[in-house]
Amino acid sequence: MSERIGIAVVGTGDWGANLVRNFANLAGARLVAVCDADPKRLEKTAAQYPGVKAYADVSLVAADPEIKGVVVSASAPGHYPLAKVLLEAGKDVYVEKPLTLEVAHAEELCKLAKERNLILMVGHLLLYHPGVQYMKKMVTDGTLGEVYYIYCQRVNLGKVRKDENALWSFAPHDLSVVLHLLGMEPTDVCARGSDFLQTGIEDVVFVDLKFPGGKMAHVHVSWLDPHKLRKFTVVGSQKMVVFDDMDASEKIKVYDKGVDRAGEVVAYGDSLTVRNGDILIPKISLQEPLKLECAHFVECVRDRKKPLTDGLDGLRVVKVLDAAQRSLKNGGTPVAIQPLPQEVA
Ligand SMILES: NC(=O)c1ccc[n+]([C@@H]2O[C@H](COP(=O)([O-])OP(=O)(O)OC[C@H]3O[C@@H](n4cnc5c(N)ncnc54)[C@H](O)[C@@H]3O)[C@@H](O)[C@H]2O)c1
Known part of the structure; x- marks a missing residue:
């Protein structure tokens, strides 16, 4: 059996909790860490997943060699800075929607992922x-x-x-x-x-x-x-x-x-x-569409496949939103x- 992909979820609020649950139960994945800037939220999430590392800052996720793919589910203003740090650290990244709040930021993330051959996926769940x-x-x-x-x-x-x-x-x-x-x-x-x-x-x-x-x-x-x-x-x-x-x-x-x-x-x-x-x-x-989406991210990371909802898909939507x-x-x-x-x- 192929090695399970090490995953971290950054932002474990209302929606992030669903992502954590899915990755914790996904056959091809191993939930390595959860990360949240809110100590109470982090403690609450970590208590539900014994053995999973609890990080208060994204830099710790970026530096952890056990983590291959990272899911960003912080509130929207955090998407760009968090995804940027993670891509720069060589992680494959799945960012919740909207990819970013600015077109230039979405373009920058797409460019970064392309240059470094990294997976950039956006959570266009539907x-x-x-x-x-x-x-x-x-x-x-x-x-x-x-x-x-x-x-x-x-x-x-x-x-x-x-x-x-x-x-x-x-x-x-x-x-x-x-x-x-x-x-x-x-x-x-x-x-x-x-x-x-x-x-x-x-x-x-x-x-x-x-x-x-x-x-x-x-x-x-x-x-x-x-x-x-x-x-x-x-x-x-x-x-x-x-x-x-x-x-x-x-x-x-x-x-x-x-x-x-x-x-x-x-x-x-x-x-x-x-x-x-x-x-x-x-x-x-x-x-459950979210389960299919999470499984798709793991498959893309493992097989180096272009996601159905890749960074460009995220960028196109951000352009229309803008x-x-x-x-x-x-x-x-x-x-x-x-x-x-x-x-x-
Ligand atoms: N795909 C969907 O159907 C769907 C549904 C709901 C929300 N969302 C998206 O999910 C994201 C989160 O939404 P939510 O409702 O869970 O919001 P929320 O406010 O409940 O949770 C966000 C969490 O991120 C944490 N956070 C913020 N900045 C951080 C940082 N720099 N580092 C680490 N943690 C940080 C906060 O402490 C909080 O716990 C949003 O982007 C939202 O658009 C997607």
């Missing part, structure tokens, strides 16, 4: 979700036809953050799925939102994205909403698909609905006929998205 993978297959095998547009909602009455707004906290998930399904970057982005609870920190944001070929997407995120929705609707020329992550058993519904173009007719409008066919509810694997943030501050004016720079692409 790309490991069997429901999203089902939708992606429908796009690539042509079942949906041409994808016209996508809209999604990620809203609930939830954790109100003070170091990032709802856009940066929630939208990385939706944007990563939209970019993955369409397989392209938007040309421009508009965003509007409002800060009802804390000045300057938007609780609710509506983002509109325009893509080449007239495709479009709309993302609605909020932590101030009576509903708990995590839902994507993808409208294609042949079929339409809805992924509802709040539905325990029927996460995917495929609608054989559309508008067909008939043969030769006199008036153009008369050639369009509505097709209102069956609804298919496929069986979707109920495997453009949306600028649009938000300018009352919703469109902001163009620039192509990835040569040295990181």
Whole structure:
């Protein structure tokens, strides 16, 4: 049996605790250390995992030769400085979303990982979700036809953050799925939102994205909403698909609905006929996406594989977030998205 990969988790708060649990139970991994700047949190986590080292500072993780891969799950402002220290120390790194809070920082991390042949992965969890993978297959095998547009909602009455707004906290998930399904970057982005609870920190944001070929997407995120929705609707020329992550058993519904173009007719409008066919509810694997994501990181570290959600994927999403943030501050004016720079692409 091949050697188990030594892993450390930096930041063991609400979400980090889930990562620690997964890596502690993963066949190909060995949880070597946990690290948290908050002594109480560190003590609490370490008490649950006897034999695992407890480090109060990332420099100790960076210097530990038993550790090969590090997961960064500190709050978002810590992602860039922590990932940088770890990559410079030769560690493979998996950073929670968003990869960074600045485009230049995301580019720097991608460059660093590329130069040193290190794995840089970002926690775009939904790309490991069997429901999203089902939708992606429908796009690539042509079942949906041409994808016209996508809209999604990620809203609930939830954790109100003070170091990032709802856009940066929630939208990385939706944007990563939209970019993955369409397989392209938007040309421009508009965003509007409002800060009802804390000045300057938007609780609710509506983002509109325009893509080449007239495709479009709309993302609605909020932590101030009576509903708990995590839902994507993808409208294609042949079929339409809805992924509802709040539905325990029927996460995917495929609608054989559309508008067909008939043969030769006199008036153009008369050639369009509505097709209102069956609804298919496929069986979707109920495997925990986070477990699949953690296993993927270990596999990438062991086999030196490019992660499904690599640093560039993180950078593309940060670019859209940054453009949306600028649009938000300018009352919703469109902001163009620039192509990835040569040295990181
Ligand atoms: N993938 C997902 O679905 C998902 C879900 C929730 C949160 N997240 C992401 O996970 C990250 C953590 O979120 P959370 O809700 O657990 O936040 P949290 O505030 O509960 O926990 C963050 C922890 O990091 C520690 N920390 C901060 N700076 C540190 C440093 N320099 N060194 C070591 N430890 C440090 C804090 O002490 C704290 O314990 C965020 O980036 C968030 O966006 C991802």
